[in-house]
Amino acid sequence: MDNRSKNKLVYTVKDRCKVCYTCVRECPAKAIRIVNGQAEIIENRCIACGNCVKVCSRQAKMYSFAIDRVKKLVQGPHKVAAIIAPSIAAEFIDIPDYQVLVGMIRTLGFEYVNEVAFGAELVANQYKKLLHKDQKHPYISTSCPAIVSYVEKHHPQVVQSLAPIVSPMIAIAKVLQKMHGEDLKIVFIGPCIAKKGEADLQQFKGLVHEVISFVELRRMFDEKKFDYDQIVPSEFDPPLAGKGSVFPISGGMLQTVDLEEDFLSGEVVVAEGRQDITEVLKEFEEGYLEAKLFDLLCCNGCLNGPGMSNHNQFFYKRKNISNFAKRQFDRLEQKKWEKSIEKYSKLDLERYFIADDQRYAEDFSLEDIQKVKKKLGINCQEDELNCTACGYDTCHEHAIAILKGIAETEMCLPYTIDKLHEYIKELDVSNSKLASTQAALKQSEKLASMGQLAAGIAHEVNNPLGVVIMYAHLLLDEVEPDSPYYKDLKLIVDQADRCKKIVGGLLNFARKSKVNIGEVNIRKLIKNSMKAFVMPPEIDLKIEINTNESALACDHDQMVQVFSNLIKNAVDAMPNGGELAVIVDEDKHNPNEVVFTIKDTGTGISAENMERMFEPFFTTKEDGKGTGLGLPIIYGIVKMHKGNIKVESNNNPEKGPTGTSFFVSLPKNTED
Missing domain, CATH: 3.30.565.10 (Histidine kinase-like ATPase, C-terminal domain)
Structure with a gap:
């Protein structure tokens, strides 16, 4: 059993995460789950492709840096070689003279600076031999460690189709140790996060000691504060590369050994990027797709790897790679190059793979899935909008992800909007009730204070009013109806009785009688x-x-x-x-x-x-x-x-x- 890296290659900075689900949508392995409103990486499922790192505008997805370990390595007793991925021409566009760039890398303390492109040429020749030797067996290219990890974890049934050939990084590392001895320490510098995991594999132990990205290299340059005028331009150390410099371009391996992607024969299939590679592998596993070679790269070639500092200007970067490869090929001494290829082609460039099945068991009943959909407000097929806002391609996939425990209902935008409308309505009702209660309380307080005042007035007026009423009635009884005083006395009696009613009303108003x-x-x-x-x-x-x-x-x-x-x-x-x-x-x-x-x-x-x-x-x-x-x-x-x-x-x-x-x-x- 191969020992996998125990270090977290990719991790989440929770304080920065705004849960936009972009990382969920872009992850080909669906190795990101949403738990309690936070995007967490499922380490066992992660293939370290770095898509989540590239697409996160908040920089909430980060990968582990090895700058400090590299500094210790170059300050140590052993010689250290820097092996540079050919995509460096797409990264350091601001330094047009690659020899200045090589000089800067040497200044960091590296004894040797070599091209991974030479390893790519050795690897490409191995593919050519493999395809001629076994023309019926379909093979998946294994230069991209993210692709290898994706197949091992998520398509374990086709692991036997992985080409048993090391990556260019491992190939050049073996070449350098053959040249300079096994005490040589090697640092890979490139655009790839997955290389960090590849270097940690037990079968490659002692070959590549550290891996840093171009972003990390730029940071080391910034710390040095280089004066470019003081940099001594330098050439790469031998063995020098030829066509291998085009390896990071989609289909670059085929060009390296003069193979072609023949659309008529369909013997070679080239695919790049999240959507294409997942679809190709799915169709291949299901038996719909046949070819001799599936040349797959995870990052649209290696020009857009997560370790690049700039993910824009794709075609401009591609042009720079082509120009760099042409310059390298023009300065190449053909015979010396052929001699080097012949010498190191005898190295053992084989490797093995281990199926590490991380697929979820698809044992959910249709009834279970329908229950989840109903909870999301999906009652029929027409309700399945498949808007992908949740990060999944379809509502059906989202429902299954919820059952797997890696997604939440709140990830569904239409569902969340409907819930928000419900909450707003409930809030309106609550606000109305609160306003009504406040008004009632205010009215009650007002009535209570006025009731106290009314009670005081009523009690003070009641006694003298009783005397007035009694004597008014006595006087009215003593006079005749035809008396000139009768109408006046009658008015006094009526108004006194009215006052009595008012006082009675005041007392009723003030009295807090029991119900x-x-x-x-x-x-x-x-x-x-x-x-x-x-x-x-x-x-x-x-x-x-x-x-x-x-x-x-x-x-x-x-x-x-x-x-x-x-x-x-x-x-x-x-x-x-x-x-x-x-x-x-x-x-x-x-x-x-x-x-x-x-x-x-x-x-x-x-x-x-x-x-x-x-x-x-x-x-x-x-x-x-x-x-x-x-x-x-x-x-x-x-x-x-x-x-x-x-x-x-x-x-x-x-x-x-x-x-x-x-x-x-x-x-x-x-x-x-």
């Missing part, structure tokens, strides 16, 4: 409320009881006071006659409440007066006809029953029929 709850028949309650006065003949009365509830838990006497006052007010609002409706309904929004509606077709109430309806002593009736305490008392009684009262009115004929409706909502049971 005597009992079972009250609804029809009987309405009937008793109508007995408080005589209904004028010009009023058309209509009573509707639309509830199955026959009884209500309330204080009978207090509720009679409420409804008789409301009905009397409605009658007073229709001096010329009209329609009066008393309706009892079930509350549509709260099944535990009953709503009493008192509706008239009277003159209506103006908007400015609506705001003051429940203020004590406020009345719209003529002087001497209203105390302004009826509605405040009604409000208090309803609140003591844990109910609500609201009013709707229109006094403008242009806006529709005039009239007023009072709605009294009472709980069927007032117990807590």
